[in-house]
Amino acid sequence: MSNFTDLQAKRRSTYVIGKNTDLSKEEITEALREAAKNVPSSFNSQTTRLILVFDDANERVWKEIHDVQKDVLDGAVWERMSGVIQGAGQGVGTILFFEDRDAVKENIPAAESQQNLYKQHNDAFQQYSAWLALTELGLGGTLQHFNIGYEQGFDKVFRELLNLPESYEMVAQMPFGSIEQEYEAKDYIDSDLEVQVFTEVK
Template structure:
């Protein structure tokens, strides 16, 4: 019974990424495909779309993010996040997480409930993919650069990769071999997080 818990504990945020892996890009792609296929979604709506970037596509994406964000972020925030962007290019690849707005709009829900279902669908995929990468001894982090469909913040990414206009980018997950020692994670008391009532 410890296998799943071990995997949950193994999944951590990793910024120092490398390319050393026993798994091929095809292995990683196939694992991501299978995991996303099995992720639960509201009403089995299957609204999440995932794009996996390797090699030149990965470099191109992070160069684009860097160019945009250098005009947005300042001071300490730029110092911290620019390292995340350049570090992402040193890994194996990046998973981009989208929601297809056309698929979202046909869910039997409207307004705030539709938005909640969309976010939950995508979050399920993000966590499942992250666990799958951890199982393959790959580190990753979850980022939220250039998100904002209504403002057009993700338009450049969609144009770059010829993706449908209906795709709304919600997150990015750069991944690769773990090139840093992972420190201990602090936890609040589980009694604060979990209440049990009878």
């Protein structure tokens, strides 16, 4: 098992991904299942659902995203993000992160506003865990947020495409694959600003 801080340092946003890996779909799936099982959630509600798409399903997901976003984004934004979308479909697969709205209502004993906050925390935990699991496998990925909007129906096409329950609300996508480009240097803010320590208060 890799050292946790080493994995954190190795985890980076990888936009240029490919299919150059000896890992099977089963090995990747098992690693992600094992990681997901041990992720904390508010009230142990376990509301997050990771949907893995490979092969034709992966290509279809990113085609749907491309076809929608080309009519939504414009100018310089589309110029930049169209490359991200096209590159995402070139990898091994994608993790689609959903929150099960029925499970949120049933398993989080709190007001709706708090439920919405807690489910975002649940999903964020799972996203980071999955990203570290991919890093440990030697794979790279990014976190994307296309077609997000349950109330507006923006993610409906993916429920229909994958025959998912109506209660599944898409929160993010994580396309992943072999790392095909060197990372650029990363800037860090001052650690004393990021992590502040107090031993006394006024």
